[in-house]
Amino acid sequence: MVRERRHLSPDALRALPVALDAMGGDKAPAEIVAGARRAADEGVPVVLVGPPELVGDTLGLDLIPCTEVIAMAEDPATGVRRKKDSSLVRSAELVRDAEASAMVSAGNTGATMAAALLRMGRLPKVSRPCIATPMPRPGRPPAVLVDSGANVECTPAMLVQFAQMASVFAAERYGSTEPTAALLSIGEEPSKGTPLVKEAHALLAAGVPGVRFTGNVEGRDLLDCPADVVVTDGFTGNVALKTAEGALRFAMRLVLEVLGRDEETKVAGDVLLPHLLGAAGEIDPEVTGGAMLLGVDGVCVISHGSSSAVAIANALHIAHDLAVAGLASRLAELIAEEG
């Protein structure tokens, strides 16, 4: 049955709705439902999932009712195990049962991962699913950081699979024909880094199907990255991702403080602010649409907890497009090739 689901035709997938966890995210349900409405108006079939009394007005969209919600701070494993009728678990089941083409949640990241993994299952031969997060590159498609938080402990073979899956994702999502992939380390030389990094380097340098390996990159390369895919373990990836986010927010605060300093800077700020916001918008996670869980048997988009309606609408578009493009099948094919 799993096999058949993955082999649904593009037309069949196109007709299926994307399941959206209406209760996930700091701004749920209002912004989430508004994002769904927006995507639906733009042609993406969407179905909301959540307890009707909590979701409230669905703005005319279909709602699959459930009775529970896994909270943002709840322990993911416990939440998914106990709350079998939660919006997250039910969303994943809709994908499993081929009643939805994909799922999207801005809620508890760990629980989203656990629900997707437990209900959709892993793709054959995938050792561990991983989270791929877009990193901004102004003027060109984002680079993909993988794993940005799913697997705290990794083996070299896992990093190799992450590189493969993220390369397929970069090609499908951003149209890179031959995406390049690099390892995140603390120097460009193959001798730099932890044993994990050095062993993964050796494996990737020896040649891996679907991966165009270009060597190591450093933390300073993560934004406007020279490689299309950056591979690391989920601990380092999560620290690096949050450090980059924090530093950009820190810089923005400094700039805004300067603009508001006195009358003269305020006048100058009025001229510059629209431009600055435009530039900031280009690198905003709202626009990039969130992270993707790769390696599960279905499409699962993990949106930022602070997602607004715009971010949710973008995530729904991406989820729909990738489901129709057969992302899971493409990943399964490549990983199967190797064995």
Add this chain to the structure above:
Amino acid sequence: MVRERRHLSPDALRALPVALDAMGGDKAPAEIVAGARRAADEGVPVVLVGPPELVGDTLGLDLIPCTEVIAMAEDPATGVRRKKDSSLVRSAELVRDAEASAMVSAGNTGATMAAALLRMGRLPKVSRPCIATPMPRPGRPPAVLVDSGANVECTPAMLVQFAQMASVFAAERYGSTEPTAALLSIGEEPSKGTPLVKEAHALLAAGVPGVRFTGNVEGRDLLDCPADVVVTDGFTGNVALKTAEGALRFAMRLVLEVLGRDEETKVAGDVLLPHLLGAAGEIDPEVTGGAMLLGVDGVCVISHGSSSAVAIANALHIAHDLAVAGLASRLAELIAEEG
């Protein structure tokens, strides 16, 4: 003899020069020598170390001649082993022999570490020296990130010592009376992170002399950090440090691009640029004076490779002050307490 050197009186240390690797850094020797001149004019005794024919004009400062230089890209261990008459090795020897109070280099970081470790030696009971790097907090003294690159592989006990040493450093360098210390992880809960982080968390939470442990922080907290000291292994620390540097530089490029966009933004930019540069200056590694190698038997400042004269002068001031304050003795006392 080692013991006696560490127990030199503040007056004796104050009279000794700081040894400065005249050939270290991207802008060596011109900016390095200029920085030395500047610090000397401000009352810091300095001695340059380098090959006279390469250093050139010493601007009236004393030069300890040597015959070799370890290049920026050279393998650290090999460089230090083979080039016994290099500016780096000789600088470390001057500290060892109590002919200098401290050493400063903007050169090859690994080689600086190796030279300091091999020539000065470790402090008693210190398992591994570590690199402490200041992280900007506008309006208050920087936080200290440790280890930012010396030890790629760490044990929980090593992280505990890093916390101790960095707490002494934060107190001596920034006058924090009871500096707080946090662990870098991927969530605030003690259950988050690698086994290394979780075990270090347990040890620190149980109570460690000289450390006021406040729990975990995340990557997003590294700039304007709530804790005075952030502890991590040298791989994660180096990735995080370089990610933060890269993100700030990326943000600055975006802002400058906006300022130069058209006639109107240029006029507004002329008003704002001095303010923006002022704000950037506050968080500039040039001002913070570079990183500190903690745990060796002497004071060793590792300046940024791109250091200008200003950065070098700052580093010399810091090295001198910390040597006079007896940093190495203070560290040795605290670490000895525990055994």
